[in-house]
Amino acid sequence: MAHSISAFRSFHGRRWQQLLASAALLAAATFASAAEPAKDHPLVGRYEGSTMDAFQVKNYDEVGLLREPIQTWGDPKPKPNLLRVAGKVSLYYYHLPEGRSLLEVQRNYEAGLKAKGFQVMFSCGTKDGSCYRKDPDRSEPNTDVSELATVIDTPEWPLIGYGRTYVSTYFESDGRYLLAQNDTPNGKVYASIAFAEGSFRGSFALVRVVETKAMETDKIVFVDASAMQKSLQETGRISLYGIHFDLDKDSIKPDSQPTLDEIAKLMRNNPQLRVQVVGHTDAQGEEPHNADLSRRRSVSVIAALAKTGLDARRFTSRGAGSKEPVAPNTSEDGRAKNRRVELLRL
Structure with a gap:
């Protein structure tokens, strides 16, 4: 009898430990799932067993998608022929499960996309050289x-993934790529997926989904010369969001002219006024690049104002990069507020 009771207790003790272990595993799995930054895109999904390392979405942006083999030879070497599309851009960084080749993952994505109505526009791999045009001076294909x-590592890819590094660092031993298009009732949807294999961090699927759509308009809060003057008198500064630049460049877009005209009007109405033009960026990208870009943009603004006949000596330029944010850089709304041109009264 005593032996039976002891065995009963031993069995139920082990059973209780198993239940506790199962509960712990379930809690860990639930936590891991809850910790993921977003849900999968409904038209693209993820490879089974993958975990999402990072995510970002922009309501409207323009990106370049690789659509044909890259020419790696020539003097000068031509730029890649990228498909430029604009719309809602969603980025997903998936850490792939161990033991799965990039080819297997790529072909599963291709099959899944076709089942959702996509057509594959371009598909390639580096090991067989299919990502590159044939070099007439080489007998062997380029497998670099x-x-x-x-x-793949264009400026549109932010530093949000593993270790906040450039996506090019994900590629070490192998790389593959896939571009597909789906004509939906709401417009074209593009799935651009890069597959990267590395010896340190493992394999990743870098998924970019672009849902083409018209940009929302009437979002600019126009600041006229009188409002600029009032803010400079009261606070010594004014933030302007009506000056726009080409992506990752210091060239000013034409739709910035109304704000430039108001700055010129402000300066003419106040002939003794001197201001510093400060460029600001969000926190995406490395700070040395952001600082240089913001400085060059402030110089471009002064050059544009000088063309209106204003004395350039009434202005000084400065690039603050991402060092002086006015909002958190953790959301697109916050980053949009940080991307600005500021006038400081001297």
């Missing part, structure tokens, strides 16, 4: 993964 990595 770094060439694909460099083209």
Whole structure:
């Protein structure tokens, strides 16, 4: 009898430990799922067993998508022929499960996309050289993964993934790529997926989904010369969001002219006024690049104002980069507020 009771207790003790272990595993799985930054895109999904490392969405942006083999030879070497599309851009960084080749993952994505109505526009791999045009001076195909990595790593990819590094660093031993298009009732949807294999961090699927749509308009809060003067008198500064630049460049877009005209009007109405033009960026990208870009943009603004006949000596320029945010850089709304041109009264 005593032996039976002891066995009963031993069995139920082990059973209780198993239940506790199962509960702990379930809690860990639930926590891991809850910790993921977003849900999968409904038209693209993820490879089974993958975990989402990072996510970002922009309501409207323009990106370049690789659509044909890259030419890696020539003097000068031509730029890649990218498909430029604009719309809602969603980025997903998936850490792939161990033991799965990039080819297997790529072909599963292709099959899944076709089942959702996509047509594959371009598909390639670096190991067989299909990502590159044939070099007439070489007998062997180009299998250098770094060439694909460099083209994939365009300025639109933010530093949000593993270690907040450039996506080109994900590619070490192998790389593959896939571009597909779906004509939906709401417009074209593009799925651009880069597959990267590395010896340190493992394999990743870098998924970019672009849902083409018209940009929302009437979002600019126009600041006229009188409002600028009032803010400069009261606070010594004014933030302007009506000056726009080409992506990752210091060239001013034409739709910035109304704000430039108001700055010129402000300066003419106040002939003794001197201001510093400060460029600001969000926190995406490395700070040395952001600081240089913001400085060049402030110089471009002064050059544009000088063309209206204003004395350039009434202005000084400064690039603050991302060092002086007015909102958190953790959301697109916050980053949009940080991307600005500021006038400081001297």
